[in-house]
Amino acid sequence: MSSAATITRSRPVRWPWVVVAGFIVSALGATLLVVENGGSVLEQVPFIIAFALFGLVGALIVSREPGNRIGGLLLYGSGATAASFFAGELTTYLADRGSTDGLGVGILGFLSDAGWIVGIIPVLMFIPMLFPDGHLPSRRWWPLAAAAWVLIGFLLIAIAFATPRFAGSSGPPRVENPLYISALDQVEVPDVVISVLLLAVLIGSVASLVVRFRRARGDERQQIKWVALALILLVFSFLLTEVLLQLGIESVLIEALISGAAFIAIPVSIGVAVLRFRLYELDVVVKKTLVAGALAVFVVAVYAAVVWAFGAFAAGRESSASLFVIALLLGLAFRPVARLARRVADRLVYGRRATPYEVLTEFSGRIGDAYATEDVLGRMAQILGQATGAAVARVWLAVGGELLPEASWPTDAPAAAGSRIRGDVLPEIPGETAVEVRERGEFLGALSVAMPANDPMTHSKERLMHDLASQAGLVLRNVRLVEELRASQRRIVAAQDAERRRLERNIHDGAQQQLVALSVKARLAQGVADRDPAKSAELLGQIEGELQTALDDLRDLARGIYPPLLADKGLGAALEAQARRSPLPVTVDGEGLRRYPQEIEAAVYFSCLEALQNVAKHAEASAVTVTLSQSNGQLTFEVADDGSGFDTGSTGYGTGLQGIADRVGALHGDLAVASRPGGGTRVVGRIEVPKPATTGDGTTP
DSSP states (O other), X not given: OXXXXXXXXXXXXXXXXXXXXXXXXXXXXXXXXHHHTXXXXXXXXXXXXXXXXXXXXXXXXXXXXXXXXXXXXXXXHHHHHHHHHHHHHHHHHHHHTTOOOSHHHHHHHHHHHXXXXXXXXXXXHHHHHHTTTTSOSSGXXXXXXXXXXXXXXXXXXXXXXXXXXXXXXXXXXXXXXXXXXXXXXXXXXXXXXXXXXXXXXXXHHHHHHHHHHHHOOHHHHHHHHHHHHHHHHXXXXXXXXHHHHXXXXXXXXXXXXXXXXXXXXXXXXXXXXXXXXXXXXXXXXXXXXXXXXXXXXXXXXXXXXXXXXXXXHHXXXXXXXXXXXXXXHHHHHHHHHHHHHHHHHHHHHHTTSOOHHHHHXXXXXXXXXXXXXXXXXXXXXXXXXXXXXXSEEEEEEXXXXXXXXXXXXXXXXXXXXXXXXXXXXXXXXXXXXXXXXXXXTEEEEEEEEEOOTTSOOXXXXXXXXXXXXXXXXXXXXXXXXHHHHXXXXXXXXXXXXXXXXXXXXXXXXXXXXXXXXXXXHHHXXXXXXXXXXXXXXXXXXXXXHHHHHHHHHHHHHHHHHSOHHHHHHOHHHHHHHHHHHSSXXXXXXXXXXXXXXXXXXXXXXXXXXXHHHHIIIIIOOSOEEEEEEEETTEEEEEEEEOSOOOOTTTOOOOHHHHHHHHHHHXXXXXXXXXXXXXXXXXXXXXXXXXXXXXXXXXXXX
């Protein structure tokens, strides 16, 4: 019956509906006898409805799951109370007509008087113990179950053999008990002892349900909430009738309506839980019912105690002053008791799930602690999941145009895939409820939860997620900065390794091979110099040409490391020289530029070269323009083409653009890429430049 259990369902059986039919026949017959006996049918209607529901829900469960003990208990309770109801009315009917002796009438009287023990007590005792899987929470609860059986057996024996007469449904005891044993009159057990034992077993039964609830998860936890609500309503009905009695309101009809409604809640709640209809969230309802019940107990107890005290000391001299003092004491104590009841209710309802205020307080405190970056997001996901009761909770981080899952709770939760961020809008996360995290208007990430089907998202949980998200902005910003720094470091190291491999490959395949070939030819020319001067001269000519080729290759290789022209002439000249080598027409506009620090010129130069290579490889362009300018203390470079372009919302930076971004970012600059399909691409970078030094006369040297 719980989510963890596997139930093998057999074909529906029909005998439970025979029991229901028997209940209906018995209830109808008993109702006719109520009229004959001069009783009130209206007072019986709530109980008839309640125990009819016991039978209907029990039959529905047992017909689907024949071995279900919870359904069997409900079905048994319905049949036993119907038999007791009919037996009681029939006993009264026969006694009114002079039939007060005999075995048959005695058995009817026994069934009538023992009805509450046979029908109601076992249901109230064992349903909390056995719900929802039909077994005790553990072997440690066997003594309690045994005590319940012993107590029920003792009461049945006492009624069967120690009760001289039975009363039936109304009136004084008139029916003789044929099984009465007069010697048992010598054994006296005070009623208060029986009441205390019954109460102790009932409290223990409810305690077993509380223990099971604290251990439960998922469906089972929600099912227990339903039954707990019904039991709370039952207790509350008893308290309410006591309050009405204390207030002087004595009405059998009102008491029947209140108690009948409480008994109706038991089969309804069990039916919804066991048959797994939609499990609505009951936290708030259960909590309010607990608080109201605790306050009702407090009012009755304090009122009775104060009235007793004043009665003892005032010797029955009641006055308006004494009533005022009683009301004042109740008013002063009401608020502290209400606070205590609310705290206890929170603990019983939420268990380890803290209240929203406690969640936010804990969250703020942990943000202030110096946790490692890897740890803080995991703790954030854990707090989010435990606070909302989610099956899975995640913290997402917006990095490099993607929304990536950085932490999940529980740790063994299924992995989630990242998604592209289009514009500045939170992308949809399939199967999860997500709330974006922003800080100073910037989209930094998201918090998301996947709620179980039996514990859906509610307005209060969604509001709690928004409150957590409002506090998570600074944390995600710091984490993202760390992640971006680490990613940048990894890319820089990877780029350096790739550049070293490229240089090694170019040197090995280019200059090294050329020098080896030149060395072979030089030895060959030396060997034939004496025998064949013409051949030697030819070889020396080849060596001279190949030396020039090797020298050009080495110069090209050196330009790839740091071009001499850039060091000598600056950005404009170095880029114009590269433009002449480009397979596409490239226009360089760099008028009015001055010289800049070496690292700035190198960053702009290699960024423009990378952008030109991207255009040649991917853009399918016919022309490219490189523009260099300086304004407001910034050196700006722009590489614009008229090529095919791309969608920046769905396509992220490749290795080329990411390399440019890393170069510019290392100098505290920024990069922007503007493009659209069919509209070309503009790559714009800006780098802060220092002010030029001046001479004593105010001119730039």
